[in-house]
Amino acid sequence: MKWTSFFRTVQAKLIIVYVLLILVAMQLIGVYFVSAMKTSLTSNFTEDLHARAEMLSVLVAETLVTGDGDAGEDRTESLGTLVNNLFNISGAEIQVLDASGRVLTTTLSSHNNYIGRKNTQTVVSRALQGIRDNEENVIDEDNVRKKVVAKPVSSGGKIVGAVYIAASMNELYTTMERINNIFISGVMIALGLTAVLGVILSHTITAPIKELTRKANAVAEGDFRTKMPVHGTDEIGQLSKAFNYMTSRLRTALSENEEEKEKLSSILANMSDGVVATDELGRIILVNKRASLMLGADESAMTGRHFAVLLGLDVEEAETMLSGITASTLLQIHPQGQDGSLVIRVTFTPVHRRGHGGTGTIIVLQDVTEQEELEASRREFVANVSHELRTPLTTIKSYAEALDDGAIEDPELGGRFVGVIQNETERMIRLVTDLLHLSRLDSSEAPLRKQLTPIIDVLEEVADRFSFQMQQKHMSIAVIVERGVPEVPMDRDQIDQLLDNLVSNALKYSNEGGSVTLAASLVEKGVAISVEDTGIGIPKKDIERIFERFYRVEKGRARSMGGTGLGLSIAREIVKAHGGDIELESEFGKGTRVTFILPLVQEERGYS
The missing domain is CATH 3.30.450.20 (PAS domain)
Incomplete structure (x- = not known):
């Protein structure tokens, strides 16, 4: 437990960091040094073998040209003397082979039975083909690592034989092992010295910190007169100064705390x-x-x-x-x-x-501005709904009383009264339907069912629906869609209702012989769709309030035409639910244009 707590201290962490830094550095240096040394020794060893094989191939070339018979025996003896006396290499086997790969002589007495037999190793085959750089590393049956080199022997441009050298690499690896042991000893000595220096250095850092911890605990217990000794201007000294300044400020703050306590608690x-x-x-x-x-x-x-x-x-x-x-x-x-x-x-x-x-x-x-405005809006909404319902109900009541008083006996008068009652009832139904629709839009009860829809199809269908009514008023309706307008994500039913409201208003408030234009174009925010008429227009003073619920420019005329005052409000809410904007431009006596923009990016949202 004691050692566990020690390893959690800053002193232990500093020592471990220093030791690890030295260990990593020494390991990196060692890996590089040993790798470089191994490469150098191996390279020198290989180059020496190649040089000896090259020299031997030159010396045996003339001997290998000698013919068979007695001369052949002399050749074998001459080759044996040459390789055993002049090119004897410790721990190595040297073979001289003729052009067919048969062993003519060998320096290893245990391999005398190889004489007269073919050496089929790859390096020998490559050398007999005239390839000079032939070497490979092998491990023989005694588990000894060897370097094998073969050189071709040529005379007069013709390959007359080959020289084969297989040298043991044990001495090289023994040298490498001694170097590794020396390096490991040096690393261990360096780590020991680093640990000692780490203990000394860490103590100079942690001792002031421990003292500061004790002083801080004293301050926490309420002793604000304690001070830290400042021994220098380094970070520890600056920390000690900051600690002393903090204790003085705490004394001042606590003296003022009692007076401000109740006041600050009330504010907070x-x-x-x-x-x-x-x-x-x-x-x-x-x-x-x-x-x-x-x-x-x-x-x-x-x-x-x-x-x-x-x-x-x-x-x-x-x-x-x-x-x-x-x-x-x-x-x-x-x-x-x-x-x-x-x-x-x-x-x-x-x-x-x-x-x-x-x-x-x-x-x-x-x-409470928002609450007051909301309350005022609610009061106005209730008053408007009450007024809109009271008017048709009063009319229905009056005509019903007239029918009850005997007007029903007169077929012409009774039929007219019944027609008025039906019209007022339908107007109330439209009003209630619009109110329910607005309520669903406000409460986000039904999410939009958006689908990518061609704008041209939507506008042409709207024009077809109103074509008969347009003909009755001798009006024309045109559809203009710019080239390149893409499909738009929309709730088709909602957009159809929006356009029906706008075209219906254009039809109602346009004189005979007028025109209505449905247009669509690509803008920065999406696709802009407009409904423009040549009707009576809207005065400037009414344009700002035209999207308010139950707002009418000419209340009597609008009511006589069957309007509820909610069409443009519903249109605005539908556009908002699609994430777009709507605006109205009008000039009194010349016409009106309503434009709304539908974004091209489909958003996962409901009504707003």
């Missing part, structure tokens, strides 16, 4: 909203970032000012807020440098300190 409890802290006179002493954003002023500029000036409160109201009673109020402010106004709920909470009474006030600012 409300940091999700804007928080302003004031003194007992109402002057601002602390502001968080959220409050400065709400009020549109820098924190430094707000410090020292009275909170009533920033919030726009009068003197009486400000004094009431400082009276020590928690209060809340709604304020509408206009932040500096920002467009529009904000509705803020301001909550005043007094701060008390034991024995001193009230010491200030915490003001919490909550931005």
